[in-house]
Amino acid sequence: MLTDEQQALKPNNAKMSARDVNVFYGAKQAIKTVSIDVDMDNVTAFIGPSGCGKSTFLRTLNRMNDTVANARVEGDITLDGENIYAPSMDVVQLRARVGMVFQKPNPFPKSIYENIAYGPRIHGLASAKADMDVIVEKSLRRAGLWDEVKDRLHDSGTALSGGQQQRLCIGRAIAVEPEVILMDEPCSALDPIATAKIEELIHELRGRYAIVIVTHNMQQAARVSQRTAFFHLGTLVEYGVTSDIFTNPKADRTRDYITGRYG
Ligand SMILES: Nc1ncnc2c1ncn2[C@@H]1O[C@H](COP(=O)(O)OP(=O)(O)OP(=O)(O)O)[C@@H](O)[C@H]1O
Numbered sequence: 001m002l003t004d005e006q007q008a009l010k011p012n013n014a015k016m017s018a019r020d021v022n023v024f025y026g027a028k029q030a031i032k033t034v035s036i037d038v039d040m041d042n043v044t045a046f047i048g049p050s051g052c053g054k055s056t057f058l059r060t061l062n063r064m065n066d067t068v069a070n071a072r073v074e075g076d077i078t079l080d081g082e083n084i085y086a087p088s089m090d091v092v093q094l095r096a097r098v099g100m101v102f103q104k105p106n107p108f109p110k111s112i113y114e115n116i117a118y119g120p121r122i123h124g125l126a127s128a129k130a131d132m133d134v135i136v137e138k139s140l141r142r143a144g145l146w147d148e149v150k151d152r153l154h155d156s157g158t159a160l161s162g163g164q165q166q167r168l169c170i171g172r173a174i175a176v177e178p179e180v181i182l183m184d185e186p187c188s189a190l191d192p193i194a195t196a197k198i199e200e201l202i203h204e205l206r207g208r209y210a211i212v213i214v215t216h217n218m219q220q221a222a223r224v225s226q227r228t229a230f231f232h233l234g235t236l237v238e239y240g241v242t243s244d245i246f247t248n249p250k251a252d253r254t255r256d257y258i259t260g261r262y263g
């Protein structure tokens with residue numbers, strides 16, 4: 001395993017590529033000609049002031065904007081070179097390959113077991129109960145939750161603490177064997193201890209999945225990511241190695257933001 005510093009300096013190994021992406025809500029343009037690669041080996045943080053388009057851009061990566069009335073996406077986005085907006089793309093399959101974790105933990109009102117088993121069942125990943133048991137245990141272990149819930153798998157997922165619910169949601173995303181995991185401010189509803197657990201988990205998941213995390217917390221971006229993208233007013237101002245962005249930003253707007261001058 002490479003140190004964080006060695007990791008940060010490795011060249012990019014793109015899993016997803018976005019080129020000249022524009023997003024409109026009706027006539028209003030929320031994302032302006034954004035091009036970026038999402039790296040397989042590095043965690044990418046999206047930062048920037050409220051309303052700059054972080055969530056909007058994140059949602060283009062698994063076509064969640066398809067579900068937003070009025071939203072229109074232009075440009076090219078590929079996953080392993082394949083255009084995700086091609087008519088032949090199966091969107092349900094895409095969202096399993098590019099999973100998403102939201103700001104507010106949103107477990108299904110079902111048991112812990114069923115929260116994990118639901119996706120694999122729809123996608124036909126397990127035929128026998130024993131196979132499903134293996135997937136559930138593996139996913140919960142990977143989400144760092146197994147030891148806390150193994151004796152109560154049939155309790156409701158909504159009865160867990162907020163931090164546990166968020167790890168359950170990460171486990172649910174993991175259960176369908178994603179390649180990319182998108183996280184939109186996954187810790188903003190959590191206390192510092194639960195936040196630290198999620199950050200630790202992100203470290204453990206790095207390399208196995210391409211991970212993008214939106215965060216308002218500069219320290220968090222510095223701790224969990226090796227690549228950082230700074231957005232402002234719908235544009236991607238700067239993208240690079242996290243330590244460079246935080247210690248030696250190229251753009252004045254980036255410097256102003258990370259030093260807390262606005263945002
Ligand atoms: N469904 C929508 N309809 C119309 N406009 C929207 C919609 N969602 C977002 N917007 C607008 O698009 C712009 C970008 O919003 P977005 O939610 O992507 O920002 P953000 O960077 O994620 O902000 P925050 O940090 O507050 O979550 C904002 O001006 C917002 O008002």
Ligand SMILES: [Mg+2]
Nearest residue numbers: 054055056184
């Ligand atoms: Mg947002």
